[in-house]
Amino acid sequence: MNPKSTIKGRGAQLNLPNRFFELSHEMRNDFLEYCHKEGETRDTNKTTYLEVFPKSIVNKVQSPDVGMGYSLNAYQGCEHGCIYCYARNTHEFWGYSPGLDFERRILVKKDAPKLLEAKLKSKNWKAQPIVMSGNTDCYQPAEKIYKITRACLEVFLKYKHPVGIITKNALVLRDLDLLKALAQDQLVSVNISVTSLSENTRRILEPRTTTSKKRLETIQVLSTNRIPVNVMLAPIIPSINSHEILPMAKAVSEAGALSIGHTIVRLNGAIGEIFTDWVNKTMPDRADKVLHQIESCHGGTLNDSRFGARMRGEGKIAEQINNLVKLAKLKYFKDKAPQKLNCNLHQPCKNGQLKLF
Numbered sequence: 211m212n213p214k215s216t217i218k219g220r221g222a223q224l225n226l227p228n229r230f231f232e233l234s235h236e237m238r239n240d241f242l243e244y245c246h247k248e249g250e251t252r253d254t255n256k257t258t259y260l261e262v263f264p265k266s267i268v269n270k271v272q273s274p275d276v277g278m279g280y281s282l283n284a285y286q287g288c289e290h291g292c293i294y295c296y297a298r299n300t301h302e303f304w305g306y307s308p309g310l311d312f313e314r315r316i317l318v319k320k321d322a323p324k325l326l327e328a329k330l331k332s333k334n335w336k337a338q339p340i341v342m343s344g345n346t347d348c349y350q351p352a353e354k355i356y357k358i359t360r361a362c363l364e365v366f367l368k369y370k371h372p373v374g375i376i377t378k379n380a381l382v383l384r385d386l387d388l389l390k391a392l393a394q395d396q397l398v399s400v401n402i403s404v405t406s407l408s409e410n411t412r413r414i415l416e417p418r419t420t421t422s423k424k425r426l427e428t429i430q431v432l433s434t435n436r437i438p439v440n441v442m443l444a445p446i447i448p449s450i451n452s453h454e455i456l457p458m459a460k461a462v463s464e465a466g467a468l469s470i471g472h473t474i475v476r477l478n479g480a481i482g483e484i485f486t487d488w489v490n491k492t493m494p495d496r497a498d499k500v501l502h503q504i505e506s507c508h509g510g511t512l513n514d515s516r517f518g519a520r521m522r523g524e525g526k527i528a529e530q531i532n533n534l535v536k537l538a539k540l541k542y543f544k545d546k547a548p549q550k551l552n553c554n555l556h557q558p559c560k561n562g563q564l565k566l567f
Contacts, residue, residue: 433466
């Protein structure tokens with residue numbers, strides 16, 4: 211990879227036009243030449259935080275193969291910049307590009323804790339696990355500023371309601387006090403995403419995420435404090451991290467993880483073009499190999515949207531990956547199991563306190 215040819219600290223290397231817009235913005239060569247001659251910066255590459263005001267915050271998940279019934283996303287867009295992220299396409303519904311805009315224009319939902327509390331107090335709501343980060347990471351850099359995730363955890367604790375967390379950021383340890391309190395009643399589980407043990411691979415795949423070493427330390431700290439931790443080895447990308455399945459499984463098991471899950475990368479919507487541009491710029495020596503092997507897992511295309519097949523893939527390479535994960539579970543998680551969340555304590559707490567009669 212030539213660092214000078216890439217945008218520093220970002221995953222996507224281009225801003226695709228929004229598919230819903232008739233007009234698009236183009237960076238022309240004559241403009242770039244003008245910037246060069248005048249000594250001006252063509253792009254500041256800064257992150258912008260924009261406040262939005264949704265009417266609700268808990269979303270029912272319709273997809274039958276993602277393992278969650280309800281999700282909560284305090285932020286739209288994600289500064290982590292993971293090049294493969296399936297959530298990039300959702301940024302187009304907000305009027306932005308799934309490319310660089312997804313990483314640099316972060317939409318902030320400050321009212322999330324208030325909306326969550328209203329939902330949990332609703333007479334019609336029956337406790338079911340709500341997963342924070344079903345779309346974008348609730349512990350991305352914006353959380354250091356706004357602390358919306360922490361405020362939501364306080365609401366979950368107040369109403370004794372089960373919550374799942376998906377993250378790849380060690381910032382989750384900031385809220386260890388709340389997580390320990392929730393764990394006492396089996397009200398929380400943390401799912402850490404681990405994509406590679408190689409720092410070089412992690413850095414180009416997920417440029418603004420916590421290091422691989424720090425993620426293992428995070429799993430260990432959570433586990434030591436009796437907070438159940440599960441790990442997603444996701445996504446598995448042929449010829450990039452597929453050879454790391456067994457080492458990753460061994461490492462996270464030794465750190466204290468109770469289980470592992472996995473997905474095979476699928477490049478849905480605009481992500482196919484974003485990923486193709488990225489892999490040709492960062493891994494030109496094996497770009498064609500990576501893309502062809504991904505296609506071999508999805509019937510000759512970069513994406514298969516069929517429920518049941520899209521996460522696991524098909525074909526010889528997908529079969530090898532899935533079998534390796536099965537072996538990893540037998541070898542390193544034989545006597546372990548994920549903890550089921552407790553949904554029985556919430557009902558008496560609808561009004562913020564236990565009913566006496």
